[in-house]
Amino acid sequence: MSPGKRLPPGSAQAQPTPNPKDPKDVLKSVAPKSSLARIPSPARFFLVFFGSLVLSSVLLNLSAGFTQGDLGLVSKHLEEWWEVGGLIAWKGVEIALAWLLGFDMIPFALLRRPTSVHDLSHAPSGTVANRAILQDRPTTIYTTLAATSIFSVIMYASYASWLPAKLVVHFEDIKDISAAHAGPAGLPILFLTLLPAGIAARDFLFVSSTGHKKETPREADQSASREGEYLVTAVYRKTWGQLSTKSKILLSRTILLATGVLVNTIVQVAGTIRSVSIEGAATWGLVWAVATGAVGATFGWIEAVDGL
Structure with missing residues (x-):
């Protein structure tokens, strides 16, 4: 753009100036740029969802040695697709609710910046x-x-x-x-x-x-x-x-x-x-x-x- 060219009057208001007295604006200005910001929010949600399923499966397998005697004899063997699909759908509802409410702990900690109360040092x-x-x-x-x-x-x-x-x-x-x-x-x-x-x-x-x-x-x-x-x-x-x-x-x-x-x-x-x-x-x-x-x-x- 040439030095003599002026911006339209409305363009100057497109990006408001951060208020140094507003804690939210201060937090945004000092927050480190993360590569997570480049990943679209829907993609991050699906990564959290599948990560949660994997984490649950791993923890279930690790605890099988301790709970096999107690739960092995009374556990249901899910064979119908709607039974497995129902449990997965409920897991998705849990994850979606937590994601929309802005929760930031495991497994969200890997794909979302921690809130201020969980990142007191910064x-x-x-x-x-x-x-x-x-x-x-x-x-x-x-x-x-x-x-x-x-x-x-x-x-x-x-x-x-x-x-x-x-x-x-x-x-x-x-x-x-x-x-x-x-x-x-x-x-x-x-x-x-x-x-x-x-x-x-x-x-x-x-x-x-x-x-x-x-x-x-x-x-x-x-x-x-x-x-x-x-x-x-x-x-x-x-x-x-x-x-x-x-x-x-x-x-x-x-x-x-x-x-x-x-x-x-x-x-x-x-x-x-x-x-x-x-x-x-x-x-x-x-x-x-x-x-x-x-x-x-x-x-x-x-x-x-x-x-x-």
């Missing part, structure tokens, strides 16, 4: 709140142990009360329920078994909500009263609208996780284990859903502390 100032808390090792240990303890206590209380009767009635080919009668001696083993669940719940719920950047005054005024609003709008404003953005993230993720665990348990148990009723699979999934809700409520109580 996150600019202002994009992550409570950075010191998220990086504090004792807090990490305490919140992880709290989540694991809740899972363990609810599971132990279920074993000690109503769950054995449900297992016997709705899992017809079950051979052994000794874990339900292990008593207090089985609690340490149960705790260690559920430790990965506590780690995952802490990362998915506590880290994502606690690390959310602080609200701007405009966001904080969303619950203000308005004249002439509809009743449903007023109810929404006085309930969901009263919550902080951090609380909304925690609540929505807790509901999503509890629902996902429940539905996934029904599909996986009823689809892969012989002689299991839908009611039995739903009962087993409900135990995990309730425990997930209790973990989310505990994290909400922790985040209600002043200054957090």
